[in-house]
Amino acid sequence: MTAASGLTxxxxxxxxxxxxxxxxxxxxxxSGEDVTVAxxxxxxxxxxLEPTPPSILAExxxxxxxxxxxxxxxxxxxxxxxxxxxxxxxxxHSLSLTPIGRAKIPVLASLADxxxxxxxxxxxxxxxxxxxxxxxxxAERRELKATPVD
Numbered sequence: 001m002t003a004a005s006g007l008t009x010x011x012x013x014x015x016x017x018x019x020x021x022x023x024x025x026x027x028x029x030x031s032g033e034d035v036t037v038a039x040x041x042x043x044x045x046x047x048x049l050e051p052t053p054p055s056i057l058a059e060x061x062x063x064x065x066x067x068x069x070x071x072x073x074x075x076x077x078x079x080x081x082x083x084x085x086x087x088x089x090x091x092x093h094s095l096s097l098t099p100i101g102r103a104k105i106p107v108l109a110s111l112a113d114x115x116x117x118x119x120x121x122x123x124x125x126x127x128x129x130x131x132x133x134x135x136x137x138x139a140e141r142r143e144l145k146a147t148p149v150d
Contacts, residue, residue, distance in 0.1 A: 026115045038149035040108050042071045047105045051094035062146030
């Protein structure tokens with residue numbers, strides 16, 4: 001019989017363990033504001049770019065136009081995002097945050113900051129800086145561009 005490596009011998013195992021814990025706790029926190037992590041990510045990107053066509057959001061988030069449309073529809077239904085038709089092309093439209101959606105961004109950002117502090121506050125400043133640097137290098141070298149939403 002061939003020897004098989006153990007689960008805990010894999011870096012991916014440890015990354016997934018931490019990622020799941022961080023993500024699940026953050027999802028719980030933002031659900032109290034009636035948004036999902038995907039909706040928060042969409043809103044946060046829109047906050048800096050609005051008004052923005054869905055195609056640009058899809059490109060920025062590394063998602064399909066269909067996925068962006070679904071997220072946009074959910075946020076429009078919640079009154080957090082509004083759709084504006086183009087004067088030049090009635091088939092084209094842009095998305096922007098409503099005043100309620102815009103006001104939610106600092107609240108949600110604070111939840112993200114607190115979630116990070118809770119999980120990574122056990123690290124020294126040097127350890128945290130090193131972890132961030134290594135993760136950013138991995139993302140860059142693997143050409144990972146999609147916004148993590150799950």
